[in-house]
Amino acid sequence: MQKYIIRRILQFIPMLFLITVVVFGLAKAAPGDVLTGEMLDPNIPPEVYEIRREALGLNDPIYVQYWTWLASVSKADFGMSMQYSGRTVIELIQARIMNTLYLSLFALAITLAISIPIGIYSATKKYSLFDYGATTFAFLGLATPNFFAGLLAIYVFAFWLGWFPAQGTTTAIGLSGFELFLDKLRHLVLPGFTLGLASTAAYMRYMRTEILEVKGSDFIRTARAKGLSNQSVLYKHTLRNSLIPIITLLGLEFGTLLSGAIITERVFNYPGLGTLFINSITNRDYPVIMAINLILAITILIGNLLADIFYAVVDPRIRYD
Amino acid sequence: MKINKELLKVKGLKTHFFMDGKIAKAVDGVDFTLNKGETLAIVGESGSGKSITSLSIMRLIPSPPGKILDNSSIKLENRELLTLSEKDMRKVRGNEIGMIFQEPMTSLNPVFTIGNQIAETLIKHKKMKKKQANQRAVELLKVVGFARAEEIVHEYPHQLSGGMRQRAMIAIAMSCDPKLLIADEPTTALDVTIQSQILDLMIEMKEKFDSSILLITHDLGVVAEVADRVLVMYGGQIVEEAQVRDLFTKPMHPYTRGLLDSIPNLDTDVKRLKSIRGTVPPAHRFPEGCRFAPRCDHVMDQCTAANPELLQREESHKVRCYLYES
Ligand SMILES: Nc1ncnc2c1ncn2[C@@H]1O[C@H](COP(=O)(O)OP(=O)(O)OP(=O)(O)O)[C@@H](O)[C@H]1O
Numbered sequence A: 001m002q003k004y005i006i007r008r009i010l011q012f013i014p015m016l017f018l019i020t021v022v023v024f025g026l027a028k029a030a031p032g033d034v035l036t037g038e039m040l041d042p043n044i045p046p047e048v049y050e051i052r053r054e055a056l057g058l059n060d061p062i063y064v065q066y067w068t069w070l071a072s073v074s075k076a077d078f079g080m081s082m083q084y085s086g087r088t089v090i091e092l093i094q095a096r097i098m099n100t101l102y103l104s105l106f107a108l109a110i111t112l113a114i115s116i117p118i119g120i121y122s123a124t125k126k127y128s129l130f131d132y133g134a135t136t137f138a139f140l141g142l143a144t145p146n147f148f149a150g151l152l153a154i155y156v157f158a159f160w161l162g163w164f165p166a167q168g169t170t171t172a173i174g175l176s177g178f179e180l181f182l183d184k185l186r187h188l189v190l191p192g193f194t195l196g197l198a199s200t201a202a203y204m205r206y207m208r209t210e211i212l213e214v215k216g217s218d219f220i221r222t223a224r225a226k227g228l229s230n231q232s233v234l235y236k237h238t239l240r241n242s243l244i245p246i247i248t249l250l251g252l253e254f255g256t257l258l259s260g261a262i263i264t265e266r267v268f269n270y271p272g273l274g275t276l277f278i279n280s281i282t283n284r285d286y287p288v289i290m291a292i293n294l295i296l297a298i299t300i301l302i303g304n305l306l307a308d309i310f311y312a313v314v315d316p317r318i319r320y321d
Numbered sequence B: 001m002k003i004n005k006e007l008l009k010v011k012g013l014k015t016h017f018f019m020d021g022k023i024a025k026a027v028d029g030v031d032f033t034l035n036k037g038e039t040l041a042i043v044g045e046s047g048s049g050k051s052i053t054s055l056s057i058m059r060l061i062p063s064p065p066g067k068i069l070d071n072s073s074i075k076l077e078n079r080e081l082l083t084l085s086e087k088d089m090r091k092v093r094g095n096e097i098g099m100i101f102q103e104p105m106t107s108l109n110p111v112f113t114i115g116n117q118i119a120e121t122l123i124k125h126k127k128m129k130k131k132q133a134n135q136r137a138v139e140l141l142k143v144v145g146f147a148r149a150e151e152i153v154h155e156y157p158h159q160l161s162g163g164m165r166q167r168a169m170i171a172i173a174m175s176c177d178p179k180l181l182i183a184d185e186p187t188t189a190l191d192v193t194i195q196s197q198i199l200d201l202m203i204e205m206k207e208k209f210d211s212s213i214l215l216i217t218h219d220l221g222v223v224a225e226v227a228d229r230v231l232v233m234y235g236g237q238i239v240e241e242a243q244v245r246d247l248f249t250k251p252m253h254p255y256t257r258g259l260l261d262s263i264p265n266l267d268t269d270v271k272r273l274k275s276i277r278g279t280v281p282p283a284h285r286f287p288e289g290c291r292f293a294p295r296c297d298h299v300m301d302q303c304t305a306a307n308p309e310l311l312q313r314e315e316s317h318k319v320r321c322y323l324y325e326s
């Protein structure tokens, strides 16, 4: 297992290299650069921009620019932001990454807390009113785009009912301790549910399908023939097998959450990596774009690796060597 | 000396499946008795209702769509099983009746160790502590012939071969010292060499635990090897019931004779094996009259008019056929 993990991590290196090459190329292929927006100011002569371009290295051939970037990243130097002058990329990310992490974990927590019990209950009460309700919710949840669900949530729960704040991470300054925690939690509710909506819907369906599938297995018949109670047939024999594919999917959920966060954060004006990412794309701030992309890529790769490791943990038939 | 020799008494058992308008009469009026210490075999082609009979005894019929009809009766030592509460029935399953299935590959839960799956039954029925149950699991594995029982308890089903898994299944089924072992085609999925080992083991276990066996099979060779008495099933009903010797030497029902003719025999040199023409009718469309009539070489007018009764013709030999009604 250890060897397997090390081998997998080593495989990350060429993958990350390829990913950065492609993203760098795409980022550069977009027209304009970080100075394009500023050039509308007629009081500054164009030569000034040319000098700044030269200084930023934006006039170098693209492979030179990539090489320069790669060389500094390999020394853990992600460079300076181009849109926020004087700030390093690391600073910008540090200020926001925890917010995104909280949002994602919160969304993941509600996804699991809601989808798994509902999925199980739907499966045990197949074709009941509850099951139909859950199915309808699942299809709506899957069909509703993130931004729309977000806007709807803001309209209903923030604007109309006024239960939860619609934006930011905290309201009042000066809160501390438990009060601050509660306040932050309240701010997480709407973006968290919005971000988790599609996954909740999907996992509900997976869980239901898996339970029903496993229920028909021969070993479940054996378990019943052993005289076990319905509880132990369901929670021990059925659930453990039904969770195997779900746990594998969880590893892949990291990518879904992070990419979902980009839109959700934007809708809720939530100061996380997603908002920073969108601003950086608009401003062609490619050191920031590249850094965030690297974070996304690494998270997704680690997620995939975790999925495979979990898989071996829950399913004794899977062994890596 | 007739001091309650009857262990299991099935009377008028009807198990039907109700599916959008159609009724599949999988088991349609089955009567038989299984005596203590006996090995009773049920034979019949695929779809004749053997498995549904055994699952009905365990009350494990998937419902809906299946239902054991009222007026059916299944008595274990004079206790009616069909009216027991689900809770009491669970005390019968795995405890008083052990069961093993055809597919040893899929009948064990892949994510739990063999030890866990044996111990579970002991903890449930014998109220053992975990540690005690685990020790007993090792003993049981030794009893069913595992030399490395201490290691096997920690292994998972996929680490064992088919024959070994069936041994483990037998260990589970026998763990609570059941009065009855139901084996639904226990050797069908196994290698021929392994088959007789498993059969021998079952008989050995029956003797050792002072139990009885209801053996379901479509293999008359298996019947000849281990059974004391045989029920021949066709179309959800019993068509012949006999001592094993009588069934092979003087079969009565044309269906039984057909089955016997279709087994290879080394003594007589035949070019081709005979087979019974036609196929088993689906359980939702049985013919009027005798259910075997459309395939029978001896069919008479009355056969298509009404279904004959299962009647005693000789000592402990019953048959459901008009040929013997004169
Ligand atoms: N779940 C079910 N739903 C509907 N009909 C069923 C169901 N299970 C069994 N049946 C019906 O019951 C009939 C008898 O099935 P059963 O499994 O008892 O046959 P069998 O004699 O055990 O055959 P085999 O040798 O193939 O195991 C089948 O032909 C089928 O029509």
Ligand SMILES: [Mg+2]
Pocket (backbone or CB within 6 Å): B050, B051, B052, B184
């Ligand atoms: Mg069967």
